[in-house]
Amino acid sequence: MSKKQTSLESFFAKGKRPSEETEEEPTTSKKKKAAFNRQYQESYLKYGFIATGDSHAPSPLCIICGNQLSNEAMKPSKLLRHLETKHPALKDKPFEYFERKKQEQEGQKQLLRATTSINASALRASYLVAHRIAKAKKPFTIGEELILPATKDICRELLGDAAVKKIAQVPLSASTVTRRIDEIAEDIETQLLERINTSPWYALQVDESTDIENKAILLVYVRYLYQEDVHEDMLCALSLPTKTTAAELFKSLDDYISGKLKWSFCVGICTDGAAAMTGRLSGLTARIKEVAPECESTHCVIHREMLASRKMPPELNSVLNDVVKVINHIKAHALNSRLFEQLCEEMDAEHRRLLLYTEIRWLSRGRSLARVFELREPLQRFLSEKKSLLAAHFSDEEWVVKLAYLCDIFNLLNELNLSLQGKMTTVFKLADKVAAFKAKLDLWGRRVNRGIFDMFPTLAGILKETEPEPLFSQLVHDHLSSLLKEFERYFPTTKDPRTAKEWIRDPFVNKPGESSMSVQDEDQLLEIASDGSLKSVFETTTLPVFWIKVMAEYPEIATTALKTLLPFPTSYLCEAGFSAVTATKTKLRSRLDISNTLRVSLSPISPRWDRLVREKQAQGSH
Secondary structure, rough: OOOOHHHHHHHOEEEOOOHHHHHOOHHHHHHHHHHHHOOOHHHHHHHHHEEEEEOOOOEEEEOOOEEEHHHHHHHHHHHHHOOOOOOOHOOOOHHHHHHHHHHHHHHHHHHHHHHHHHHHHHHHHHHHHHHHHHHHHOOHHHHHHHHHHHHHHHHHHOOOOHHHHHHHHOOHHHHHHHHHHHHHHHHHHHHHHHHHHOOOOEEEEEEEEEOOOOOEEEEEEEEEEOOOOOOEEEEEEEEEEOOOHHHHHHHHHHHHHOOOHHHHEEEEEEOOOOOHHHHHOHHHOOOOOOOOOOOEEEEEEHHHHHHHHHOHHHHHHHHHHHHHHHHHHHHOOHHHHHHHHHHHOOOOOOOOOOOOOOOOOOOHHHHHHHHHHHOOHHHHHHHHHHHOOOHHHHHHHHHHHHHHHHHHHHHHHHHHHHHHHOOOHHHHHHHHHHHHHHHHHHHHHHHHOOOOOOOOHHHHHHHOOOOOOOHHHHHHHHHHHHHHHHHHOOHOOOOOOOOOHHHHHEEEOOOOOOOOOOHHHHHHHHHHHHOOOHHHHHHHHHHHHHHHOOOOOOHHHHHHHHHHHOOOOHHHHHHHHHHHHHHHHHHOOOOOHHHHHHHHHHHHOOOOOOOOHHHHHOOOOO
């Protein structure tokens, strides 16, 4: 092999071509040339030039025309020639003239920098205000029509006109706010997907409803692990263009998740009891289980509680129907509503209006009954003056006693319902609430057999003044027994989620059964129960956080615990989300695309403001 070939191989091994190496060899002349870079002198200002660029090799800049010459032109003769040829009228100007021009140029630079800073701040303020508008579920026009003028008025009175000029540069038009919300929503979604993809598992909560335009919306919430804690957030709000069958629901959800997440990491899906959701053969949950083998489906605990409390004896159901007729008789006519409100005021009643009964609302039944019972005297007087047959009910002692019982029992059911609502709930907590209520129903039934009604305060107060019929106690007992059977039907003891899993709630007290755990999991549980340092961690953190912390040391048993705690037990978040849809998409905003606005208003993730501002060019309002 020749020397030439060897040298070529060495060049290519270095990742360089021979020509590149040859060009780099003569560096001595470049260094000598760099040593003779001309420097700027203050006296050059009389020719109309200042220095700009690198301090080691400055370039002369003409403050008259703005032309920038090379470093080699940093000579008095060349600078003078530029002044005489380009600006002959200024060659006889004194030094003070050029010094004043220099100061003017420096002032313009400072103004430009200040303007740029103000525009950047105004851009950030625009994002912040748009975020608040979305959080408050207000129309996008409120920024330009109310927020900006009101802010100007406040600044004018407190800070002066200079502050008003700065505020005026914040862009808050409706189209600008729309773009800002879309960009904020995109940033929040990006962060959310990044978090979910770092989580070993996630669980979903799904519900479907319609908006003011009768357009179907599939709302999906997600629960995932992030930074040693469990987080909940709205995953997406999908529009269903036509049908709301199980196939359409799954198609919309699969189109979103398949491109962003992995179905194999889904360990839970919670829905209501609709056939399209819970169908065993072709429902949404069945289709999800086909692509997510580890996924466990859950029927919302709150919906099951509502289904269990619907059944009533005919005698009590007729009282409820009478109450609904009374409410509708007054609320359906504007004049009746006004007259009844005036009557309540004259009678010094605590409340002035009745509450409409809506069957689909969780707390409506109990609150409507309680309001009618409270206003029974004004109602009797009003209906009597109107010569309505409904007035006779309030004179019937047996009817009033039944009404009092219904107020009490549905008030207790409402308390149970409220205890089942909320964020970050676990299956253990809700199972405890339901089990306690079932035990109370059994206890109340035995008390009623002995003639004790103290657990029903409204009824007990009425019974002090009225002697009920002998069959009334049997009616109450039968209703309590019926409620207990319905609760046992929807919450069977044989399917109690706590069975054989109490060790998850407290691994230091509850021991596993012989067949409930694998040998490896049982050994790890005993090690955890014997670790005093872990017990102090357990006492100072929440249950999911504890199992996340021990996951590195005991991965198998922690995995079992977290897969039990992660799935949603209720669809409460979806129901709250649809309330936000109702507040956001009104008759005056019926064409609004709800998905981005809903994400910004419901997500707890904070947008990355610096990144959003950095990606946009700061411009003043116009």
